[in-house]
Amino acid sequence: MRLLTQLVWVFTVLAILLAVVLLFTYDVIKVEWISFMEIQPSHRQMEDPLPVPARSIPIEGPVSIPGMLPPENPVEADEASIARGSELFEIHCRMCHGQTAEGNGPIAPFLANKPANLTSPIVQSKSDGSIFLTITNGVEGKMPPLNENLLVHDRWDLVNFIRTLTIED
Ligand code: HEC
Incomplete structure:
Protein backbone atom coordinates (compact mmCIF):
# COMPACT_ATOMS: atom_id res chain seq x y z
CA MET A 1 0.00 0.00 0.00
CA ARG A 2 2.81 2.35 0.92
CA LEU A 3 4.60 1.58 -2.33
CA LEU A 4 1.46 2.47 -4.30
CA THR A 5 1.17 5.86 -2.57
CA GLN A 6 4.81 6.54 -3.30
CA LEU A 7 4.33 5.67 -6.97
CA VAL A 8 1.32 7.95 -7.23
CA TRP A 9 3.42 10.78 -5.82
CA VAL A 10 6.28 10.12 -8.20
CA PHE A 11 3.94 10.11 -11.21
CA THR A 12 2.15 13.23 -10.03
CA VAL A 13 5.45 15.10 -9.73
CA LEU A 14 6.58 13.83 -13.13
CA ALA A 15 3.28 14.86 -14.73
CA ILE A 16 3.55 18.35 -13.29
CA LEU A 17 7.12 18.65 -14.56
CA LEU A 18 6.09 17.48 -18.01
CA ALA A 19 3.20 19.94 -18.06
CA VAL A 20 5.53 22.80 -17.16
CA VAL A 21 8.03 21.79 -19.87
CA LEU A 22 5.23 21.58 -22.45
CA LEU A 23 4.00 25.07 -21.51
CA PHE A 24 7.37 26.41 -22.67
CA THR A 25 7.74 24.03 -25.60
CA TYR A 26 4.49 25.17 -27.17
CA ASP A 27 5.09 28.82 -26.31
CA VAL A 28 2.08 28.95 -23.97
CA ILE A 29 4.50 30.77 -21.74
CA LYS A 30 6.88 32.67 -23.95
CA VAL A 31 10.25 33.79 -22.75
CA GLU A 32 11.96 36.46 -24.83
CA TRP A 33 15.49 35.13 -24.71
CA ILE A 34 18.17 37.67 -25.46
CA SER A 35 19.20 37.25 -29.06
CA PHE A 36 21.35 40.01 -30.42
CA MET A 37 20.29 39.65 -34.05
CA GLU A 38 16.79 40.46 -33.01
CA ILE A 39 17.53 43.52 -30.94
CA GLN A 40 17.69 45.92 -33.85
CA PRO A 41 15.35 48.11 -35.80
CA SER A 42 14.26 45.97 -38.68
CA HIS A 43 11.31 45.61 -40.96
CA ARG A 44 9.76 42.61 -42.58
CA GLN A 45 9.44 42.05 -46.29
CA MET A 46 6.77 44.25 -47.88
CA GLU A 47 6.59 46.41 -44.76
CA ASP A 48 7.06 50.14 -45.17
CA PRO A 49 10.76 50.95 -45.27
CA LEU A 50 12.35 52.54 -42.22
CA PRO A 51 12.40 56.32 -42.44
CA VAL A 52 15.73 57.79 -43.40
CA PRO A 53 17.32 59.46 -40.36
CA ALA A 54 17.08 63.24 -40.38
CA ARG A 55 19.95 65.13 -42.04
CA SER A 56 21.48 61.95 -43.48
CA ILE A 57 22.78 61.75 -47.05
CA PRO A 58 23.26 58.65 -49.22
CA ILE A 59 26.77 57.18 -49.22
CA GLU A 60 26.99 58.14 -52.87
CA GLY A 61 26.63 61.80 -51.92
CA PRO A 62 23.61 64.09 -52.03
CA VAL A 63 21.37 63.36 -55.00
CA SER A 64 20.11 66.87 -55.32
CA ILE A 65 19.96 69.82 -53.03
CA PRO A 66 16.44 71.06 -52.27
CA GLY A 67 15.77 74.43 -53.82
CA MET A 68 18.66 74.07 -56.28
CA LEU A 69 18.49 73.29 -59.98
CA PRO A 70 18.25 69.60 -61.02
CA PRO A 71 21.67 67.90 -60.91
CA GLU A 72 24.02 67.67 -63.89
CA ASN A 73 24.61 64.22 -65.42
CA PRO A 74 28.02 63.08 -64.14
CA VAL A 75 28.00 59.72 -65.98
CA GLU A 76 29.36 59.61 -69.49
CA ALA A 77 26.88 58.08 -71.95
CA ASP A 78 29.28 55.44 -73.20
C1 HEC B 1 4.26 51.43 -61.72
C2 HEC B 1 4.47 51.84 -63.06
C3 HEC B 1 5.74 52.61 -63.38
C4 HEC B 1 7.04 52.19 -63.24
C5 HEC B 1 7.55 50.88 -62.66
C6 HEC B 1 7.85 53.24 -63.80
N1 HEC B 1 7.06 54.27 -64.22
FE1 HEC B 1 7.70 55.99 -65.09
N2 HEC B 1 5.80 56.69 -65.16
C7 HEC B 1 4.68 55.97 -64.77
C8 HEC B 1 3.51 56.79 -64.99
C9 HEC B 1 2.08 56.36 -64.69
C10 HEC B 1 3.96 58.01 -65.50
C11 HEC B 1 3.10 59.22 -65.93
C12 HEC B 1 3.06 60.22 -64.85
C13 HEC B 1 2.26 61.42 -65.28
O1 HEC B 1 1.21 61.24 -65.91
O2 HEC B 1 2.70 62.52 -64.96
C14 HEC B 1 5.40 57.91 -65.61
C15 HEC B 1 6.22 58.93 -66.09
C16 HEC B 1 7.58 58.80 -66.31
C17 HEC B 1 8.43 59.81 -66.89
C18 HEC B 1 7.98 61.17 -67.37
C19 HEC B 1 7.83 62.08 -66.22
C20 HEC B 1 7.47 63.47 -66.63
O3 HEC B 1 7.81 64.36 -65.88
O4 HEC B 1 6.84 63.65 -67.69
C21 HEC B 1 9.69 59.31 -66.95
C22 HEC B 1 10.95 60.00 -67.50
C23 HEC B 1 9.64 57.98 -66.38
N3 HEC B 1 8.34 57.70 -66.01
C24 HEC B 1 10.72 57.13 -66.30
C25 HEC B 1 10.69 55.90 -65.67
C26 HEC B 1 11.84 55.04 -65.51
C27 HEC B 1 13.22 55.35 -66.05
C28 HEC B 1 11.42 53.96 -64.83
C29 HEC B 1 12.26 52.78 -64.36
C30 HEC B 1 13.42 53.09 -63.58
C31 HEC B 1 10.01 54.10 -64.56
N4 HEC B 1 9.60 55.29 -65.08
C32 HEC B 1 9.22 53.18 -63.89
C33 HEC B 1 4.65 54.69 -64.28
C34 HEC B 1 5.76 53.92 -63.99
Whole structure:
Protein backbone atom coordinates (compact mmCIF):
# COMPACT_ATOMS: atom_id res chain seq x y z
CA MET A 1 0.00 0.00 0.00
CA ARG A 2 2.81 2.35 0.92
CA LEU A 3 4.60 1.58 -2.33
CA LEU A 4 1.46 2.47 -4.30
CA THR A 5 1.17 5.86 -2.57
CA GLN A 6 4.81 6.54 -3.30
CA LEU A 7 4.33 5.67 -6.97
CA VAL A 8 1.32 7.95 -7.23
CA TRP A 9 3.42 10.78 -5.82
CA VAL A 10 6.28 10.12 -8.20
CA PHE A 11 3.94 10.11 -11.21
CA THR A 12 2.15 13.23 -10.03
CA VAL A 13 5.45 15.10 -9.73
CA LEU A 14 6.58 13.83 -13.13
CA ALA A 15 3.28 14.86 -14.73
CA ILE A 16 3.55 18.35 -13.29
CA LEU A 17 7.12 18.65 -14.56
CA LEU A 18 6.09 17.48 -18.01
CA ALA A 19 3.20 19.94 -18.06
CA VAL A 20 5.53 22.80 -17.16
CA VAL A 21 8.03 21.79 -19.87
CA LEU A 22 5.23 21.58 -22.45
CA LEU A 23 4.00 25.07 -21.51
CA PHE A 24 7.37 26.41 -22.67
CA THR A 25 7.74 24.03 -25.60
CA TYR A 26 4.49 25.17 -27.17
CA ASP A 27 5.09 28.82 -26.31
CA VAL A 28 2.08 28.95 -23.97
CA ILE A 29 4.50 30.77 -21.74
CA LYS A 30 6.88 32.67 -23.95
CA VAL A 31 10.25 33.79 -22.75
CA GLU A 32 11.96 36.46 -24.83
CA TRP A 33 15.49 35.13 -24.71
CA ILE A 34 18.17 37.67 -25.46
CA SER A 35 19.20 37.25 -29.06
CA PHE A 36 21.35 40.01 -30.42
CA MET A 37 20.29 39.65 -34.05
CA GLU A 38 16.79 40.46 -33.01
CA ILE A 39 17.53 43.52 -30.94
CA GLN A 40 17.69 45.92 -33.85
CA PRO A 41 15.35 48.11 -35.80
CA SER A 42 14.26 45.97 -38.68
CA HIS A 43 11.31 45.61 -40.96
CA ARG A 44 9.76 42.61 -42.58
CA GLN A 45 9.44 42.05 -46.29
CA MET A 46 6.77 44.25 -47.88
CA GLU A 47 6.59 46.41 -44.76
CA ASP A 48 7.06 50.14 -45.17
CA PRO A 49 10.76 50.95 -45.27
CA LEU A 50 12.35 52.54 -42.22
CA PRO A 51 12.40 56.32 -42.44
CA VAL A 52 15.73 57.79 -43.40
CA PRO A 53 17.32 59.46 -40.36
CA ALA A 54 17.08 63.24 -40.38
CA ARG A 55 19.95 65.13 -42.04
CA SER A 56 21.48 61.95 -43.48
CA ILE A 57 22.78 61.75 -47.05
CA PRO A 58 23.26 58.65 -49.22
CA ILE A 59 26.77 57.18 -49.22
CA GLU A 60 26.99 58.14 -52.87
CA GLY A 61 26.63 61.80 -51.92
CA PRO A 62 23.61 64.09 -52.03
CA VAL A 63 21.37 63.36 -55.00
CA SER A 64 20.11 66.87 -55.32
CA ILE A 65 19.96 69.82 -53.03
CA PRO A 66 16.44 71.06 -52.27
CA GLY A 67 15.77 74.43 -53.82
CA MET A 68 18.66 74.07 -56.28
CA LEU A 69 18.49 73.29 -59.98
CA PRO A 70 18.25 69.60 -61.02
CA PRO A 71 21.67 67.90 -60.91
CA GLU A 72 24.02 67.67 -63.89
CA ASN A 73 24.61 64.22 -65.42
CA PRO A 74 28.02 63.08 -64.14
CA VAL A 75 28.00 59.72 -65.98
CA GLU A 76 29.36 59.61 -69.49
CA ALA A 77 26.88 58.08 -71.95
CA ASP A 78 29.28 55.44 -73.20
CA GLU A 79 28.38 51.98 -74.47
CA ALA A 80 28.72 50.35 -71.04
CA SER A 81 26.49 52.91 -69.33
CA ILE A 82 23.78 52.60 -71.99
CA ALA A 83 23.95 48.79 -71.84
CA ARG A 84 23.53 48.89 -68.06
CA GLY A 85 20.68 51.37 -68.43
CA SER A 86 18.95 49.11 -70.93
CA GLU A 87 19.20 46.15 -68.57
CA LEU A 88 17.92 48.17 -65.61
CA PHE A 89 15.05 49.42 -67.76
CA GLU A 90 14.03 45.80 -68.41
CA ILE A 91 13.95 45.12 -64.68
CA HIS A 92 12.47 48.31 -63.23
CA CYS A 93 10.54 50.17 -65.92
CA ARG A 94 9.47 47.85 -68.73
CA MET A 95 6.39 46.49 -66.93
CA CYS A 96 4.87 49.97 -66.99
CA HIS A 97 6.61 51.86 -69.78
CA GLY A 98 6.85 48.93 -72.19
CA GLN A 99 9.55 47.26 -74.24
CA THR A 100 9.69 50.20 -76.64
CA ALA A 101 9.21 52.72 -73.79
CA GLU A 102 6.06 54.05 -75.40
CA GLY A 103 4.04 53.67 -72.20
CA ASN A 104 2.50 50.35 -73.22
CA GLY A 105 3.97 47.88 -70.72
CA PRO A 106 2.10 44.70 -69.72
CA ILE A 107 0.61 46.28 -66.59
CA ALA A 108 -0.16 49.65 -68.21
CA PRO A 109 -3.76 48.66 -69.11
CA PHE A 110 -4.47 48.13 -65.40
CA LEU A 111 -3.16 51.51 -64.26
CA ALA A 112 -5.48 54.45 -63.75
CA ASN A 113 -2.67 56.83 -64.77
CA LYS A 114 -1.07 55.76 -68.01
CA PRO A 115 2.73 55.62 -68.02
CA ALA A 116 4.42 58.31 -70.06
CA ASN A 117 5.75 57.63 -73.55
CA LEU A 118 9.47 58.06 -72.94
CA THR A 119 10.17 58.51 -76.65
CA SER A 120 7.85 61.50 -76.84
CA PRO A 121 9.19 65.04 -77.31
CA ILE A 122 7.62 66.00 -73.96
CA VAL A 123 9.88 63.62 -72.08
CA GLN A 124 12.89 63.88 -74.39
CA SER A 125 12.91 67.67 -74.09
CA LYS A 126 13.43 67.40 -70.33
CA SER A 127 16.93 67.78 -68.95
CA ASP A 128 18.91 64.74 -67.79
CA GLY A 129 18.64 66.02 -64.23
CA SER A 130 14.88 66.32 -64.47
CA ILE A 131 14.51 62.71 -65.70
CA PHE A 132 16.91 61.64 -62.95
CA LEU A 133 14.71 63.30 -60.34
CA THR A 134 11.59 61.65 -61.81
CA ILE A 135 13.24 58.24 -61.35
CA THR A 136 14.41 59.23 -57.87
CA ASN A 137 11.17 60.69 -56.55
CA GLY A 138 8.58 59.15 -58.86
CA VAL A 139 5.48 61.08 -59.80
CA GLU A 140 3.16 61.53 -56.83
CA GLY A 141 0.31 59.03 -57.01
CA LYS A 142 1.30 57.86 -60.50
CA MET A 143 4.81 56.46 -60.60
CA PRO A 144 6.61 55.04 -57.54
CA PRO A 145 9.90 56.55 -56.41
CA LEU A 146 12.61 54.10 -57.44
CA ASN A 147 15.48 55.55 -55.42
CA GLU A 148 15.44 52.56 -53.07
CA ASN A 149 15.97 50.03 -55.84
CA LEU A 150 18.51 51.95 -57.86
CA LEU A 151 21.86 53.40 -56.87
CA VAL A 152 22.56 56.96 -57.95
CA HIS A 153 24.88 55.66 -60.70
CA ASP A 154 22.18 53.21 -61.88
CA ARG A 155 19.73 56.08 -62.28
CA TRP A 156 22.16 58.05 -64.46
CA ASP A 157 22.71 54.90 -66.55
CA LEU A 158 18.93 54.80 -67.04
CA VAL A 159 18.90 58.46 -68.05
CA ASN A 160 21.65 57.74 -70.60
CA PHE A 161 19.62 54.82 -71.94
CA ILE A 162 16.41 56.87 -72.18
CA ARG A 163 18.35 59.46 -74.21
CA THR A 164 19.04 56.81 -76.86
CA LEU A 165 15.32 56.24 -77.49
CA THR A 166 14.38 57.75 -80.81
CA ILE A 167 12.04 60.69 -80.65
CA GLU A 168 8.73 59.90 -82.24
CA ASP A 169 6.76 62.76 -83.78
C1 HEC B 1 4.26 51.43 -61.72
C2 HEC B 1 4.47 51.84 -63.06
C3 HEC B 1 5.74 52.61 -63.38
C4 HEC B 1 7.04 52.19 -63.24
C5 HEC B 1 7.55 50.88 -62.66
C6 HEC B 1 7.85 53.24 -63.80
N1 HEC B 1 7.06 54.27 -64.22
FE1 HEC B 1 7.70 55.99 -65.09
N2 HEC B 1 5.80 56.69 -65.16
C7 HEC B 1 4.68 55.97 -64.77
C8 HEC B 1 3.51 56.79 -64.99
C9 HEC B 1 2.08 56.36 -64.69
C10 HEC B 1 3.96 58.01 -65.50
C11 HEC B 1 3.10 59.22 -65.93
C12 HEC B 1 3.06 60.22 -64.85
C13 HEC B 1 2.26 61.42 -65.28
O1 HEC B 1 1.21 61.24 -65.91
O2 HEC B 1 2.70 62.52 -64.96
C14 HEC B 1 5.40 57.91 -65.61
C15 HEC B 1 6.22 58.93 -66.09
C16 HEC B 1 7.58 58.80 -66.31
C17 HEC B 1 8.43 59.81 -66.89
C18 HEC B 1 7.98 61.17 -67.37
C19 HEC B 1 7.83 62.08 -66.22
C20 HEC B 1 7.47 63.47 -66.63
O3 HEC B 1 7.81 64.36 -65.88
O4 HEC B 1 6.84 63.65 -67.69
C21 HEC B 1 9.69 59.31 -66.95
C22 HEC B 1 10.95 60.00 -67.50
C23 HEC B 1 9.64 57.98 -66.38
N3 HEC B 1 8.34 57.70 -66.01
C24 HEC B 1 10.72 57.13 -66.30
C25 HEC B 1 10.69 55.90 -65.67
C26 HEC B 1 11.84 55.04 -65.51
C27 HEC B 1 13.22 55.35 -66.05
C28 HEC B 1 11.42 53.96 -64.83
C29 HEC B 1 12.26 52.78 -64.36
C30 HEC B 1 13.42 53.09 -63.58
C31 HEC B 1 10.01 54.10 -64.56
N4 HEC B 1 9.60 55.29 -65.08
C32 HEC B 1 9.22 53.18 -63.89
C33 HEC B 1 4.65 54.69 -64.28
C34 HEC B 1 5.76 53.92 -63.99
